Amino acid sequence: MANTKSYAGLPVNVATAMADFAGNSCVKVKKITVAGYKPLNCHFNVAKHVEANGGKAVNGWLLTRSAKFFEQGVWHFSFHSIWEDENGDWFDVTPDHHNQREFSAFVPDACRTVDIVAGTSFNDCVYFTRDSLVPYVKGASVEKLVWTYSGLQGFEPITRDGAYKWLRPEYPDNYAQLKRDYGVEIVNGVWVGGNGCGEVPVTISFDYSFSMA
Known part of the structure; x- marks a missing residue:
């Protein structure tokens, strides 16, 4: 991770919650474009990239960098894989809807790893810094990290292990x-x-x- 720099865009309370949860701080990871790789397919993209180029996969949490979310106090993270090359540098090889960006905001996770062989990964997590949305989203809490799934349609305490099967x-x-x-x-x-x-x-x-x- 010699090529990464700290990401300063998280509020202190969100950064602290994610560091406590994942065991690491948020960093900027350079994005690179690789032909044929699909959005929303990061774990398999990285596995393919490792097979072709060496290095290894690094798992963690990708911040959804949405201005609308930030304005509403929504800090949403999805479990993600990036590529570490043989020099120890990190790159995000998976395209997304904002692939013109130079970097991804990523929190490496010291505790959780995707299992492609068994077909298991982890739910998304979210931190609300404003209470205006909480009355409308059952099970959510303000100023507290919780599990969620696609579309922020449900919430569960972070005390669950958060793993799911594909x-x-x-x-x-x-x-x-x-x-x-x-x-x-x-x-x-x-x-x-x-x-x-x-x-x-x-x-x-x-x-x-x-x-x-």
Whole structure:
């Protein structure tokens, strides 16, 4: 990480919460463009890049750098992979909607690692610095880091481990575990079942990634 610099854009309370959570401070990671790599596919992009170029993957938390979010006091982080080259320099090889930016804001995580072999990763997390939104988002807390999932549609205490399983064809065991846990099967991209009553608890969206079904 010799080529990184500290990212000073986080409020002190958010920076402290993320450092306590992940064991590291936020840094700037240079973005590079690699043909053929897909947005929202960072873990697999980096695995492919390591296979082709050496080095290794580094996991952590990517800050969603949205002016609208910042104005509303929303500090949103998604679990992310970057590439460390053989010289120890860090690069973000995954494109996004703002890929004209020169760097990503990234908090390395000393405790959590994506498992591509088993098909497990971690939910997003969010910190609200204003209480204006909290009454409208069930389960959220102001001035406190919480787990969330795509679209900020649900929230759970950070005391959960935050891990979830991918529902992708290359991970058939995850589909089997889904059925054991919730009585649910994926048929043509939608869930069927729910312990015989067609209903499932909200925690299912934290435990499994339906976006990859």
